[in-house]
Amino acid sequence: MASLQYVEKIREFNRYYANVLGKIDQEIYNQPFPLTEARVITEINFRNGCTATEVRETLGIDRGYMSRIVQRFEEEKIVIKKQSTDDKRQYLLYLTDYGKEVFNGLVENANREVGKMIQAISKRDLSKLITSMETVESIFSKEHSSQSELSIRSFRSGDVGYVAHLHGKLYEKTYKFGRMFEYYVMKGLTEFMINTDGGDLWVAEVNGKIVGSIAITKSNDTVAQLRWFVLDENYQGLGIGKKLMETAIHFCKKQSYQQVFLWTVSILDTARYLYQKYNFTLTEEKPNEEWTGTKLVEERWDLDLSDENQTL
Structure with a gap:
């Protein structure tokens, strides 16, 4: 006891x-x-x-x-x-x-x-407060998955198809995205497999099961794009998204990229919160009517890695 x-x-x-x-x-x-x-x-x-x-x-x-x-x-x-x-x-x-x-x-x-x-509350105390809250949340989340073993690794043969599957399954079930979205994901992944220069794709595994992914692709010598960030909804709240994000940003810094950007849609509230947490800023919006049959707003978010104060 x-x-x-x-x-x-x-x-x-x-x-x-x-x-x-x-x-x-x-x-x-x-x-x-x-x-x-x-x-x-x-x-x-x-x-x-x-x-x-x-x-x-x-x-x-x-x-x-x-x-x-x-x-x-x-x-x-x-x-x-x-x-x-x-x-x-x-x-x-x-x-x-x-x-x-x-x-x-x-x-x-x-x-x-x-x-x-x-x-x-002072900024210093506020930072301590948030850190303490995250600690409490993390510890009790582990309580629900005390037997789970999490690993983040670079992709291997057979992983890319499952990453496409995760996207298609999640976005159809939760957001009613159609086949065009799944085609868009698979087309991009296929192009990435042909040329991975300057990039990588990581998968998150829990007890050997792939539950999420994230990738970095090279846009030019100084700019990278963050892509295929997805997490099985049954494994949200365990800090996996945070670990994937930190893996991707750390890679960008090692590759000496000065900027990283991503495209998302405005209805993905949880993902947008995480982007804001890591200091991404909304820089562009455009309409999209291909994926759901209704009007979506695509958003571009940018992170300046040349800022000396930017930390994980």
Whole structure:
């Protein structure tokens, strides 16, 4: 049994932090969307095609309460149900355009209120706070995968096809990207295999299973492109994306690239957050109607590696 001293300290921290979270929640989440409903909206936004059961189990919500929330959100045109193509008995939840406006409003309100909460904290203490939060998250994530062995390695024969498979499977299931997107990925990977000069492709393996990838390709002598960054959604939250990103940026520095850029789409909120974390900046936007049949916004993000202050 764990030492009583550790148990009591953890419980003490839990009581204190619960009060902090309670204050944040009280400031951020007001009617007509209290905390639980706001979390449901957020979960549906990020999953973009999930069952009510998946949301309920993730958030620990009572079945009856979840049913009432979904019914209300349908009536208020916040969510829409679509029959699953894989299982006709299931219906998947998506945010409507109005629902996305609601979600964006929640995010803006949350950012504003948390910004007020931390504005009196020094940059040094704020950095320590974020590092401590990441440490707590990392340790408890390991608790869920204590038997997992993670490795990041350069690609070998047979890996590239699986990288294309990961892209096609994830983007079709989660974002409804079509065959043209899968063709675009496979075409680029094929060209990369013919000429890997100045670049590399890495895969992340958990217990020998490929769960993610990232690559660097040479644009010119001083500029590199970051490509094929993907992570199996079942392995998100374990720090794998961070390790892949750091591997790619470290490679760019070793190759003496002065700049690295990437293309993404505006709906990939988790990836865009990670790019911002590593000091990429949005530099260009353009429309895309090829991949989903609806208008997407492609974004170019750039990272200046010649900046002496730029660190991992």
